[in-house]
Amino acid sequence: MIFAELKLKNGEIVRIPFVCQQCGKCCRILSKVVFDPVEGKLYMENIEEISKHVNLDALMEELSGKVKAKHPVKLSCPFFKDNRCTIHPIRPRSCRIFPLGMDLDQGIGCPGLKRLKEIVSAFDAQRVEYKFVERKEPKVKVSSEVVEKFLSLNPSDEEIKEFYRLNELRKS
Template sequence: MRPEDIKRVCRNAVKPGQKLRFHCTQCGDCCRNREDIILTPYDLFQIAKYRELRPGEILRRYCTLSIDPGTGLPAVTLKPNKRTHACPFLKDNLCSVQPVKPTMCALFPLGRVVKLGNPGEATGERG
């Protein structure tokens, strides 16, 4: 996420006691300029099945495999389109894998953050 996106999210953060109000306008903005869309193994297999490809082919065509420096765990992220900087599955502002979209996308505008520190402590929020 770009710094300006983080600032926008923080300005519009839901306060305790407030209801989350969100309506998708199908503008595709949430699918652009994102290099942090992580695929779970389940996401990978579901997308492969939906696209009638092998999981390895999805990895080769659309993903980057890296080691998270904070945890040392492997992470699979979607590679943005080199020309448009959009998710590789964004077509005409719509998700071309909508029925099996990644968990991270299904949670939007919510997200997950894990704060590493004391055992049993996992707090944080992300827009």
């Protein structure tokens, strides 16, 4: 779960969800799985786990045939097919936390991150923290004024659903 946690000037905490727009840019342009044709190796986290589900030898053979470069190159991710991640449930951690990283989306122009920042900036917060969490965070109490403000920013159905879920709100 990726979101921005805002501390507002009155001390209130509110969480704004990151909603992926499924554009595929991060897997096409900035694969977190790297094939090095010189070494003939795939570099990725949890390769052992992934190798239980995917025939990596066959994959490397396929990639070696495609890449003739003399130096390591970064390709579109080898697991990205038909505009989707074929190993989504076991994808590497760096894929799960994207677009949060040292340089956020590393300049690829993630539209989901752009939208998140747009909403965040509308709140004029005292402090903003971008977070990736695997478990539930402690409950926050969001006022009706903040909910109204969020709804005035033309959120999509998905953004509304995630906002309510993240802030543990009930629709009236």
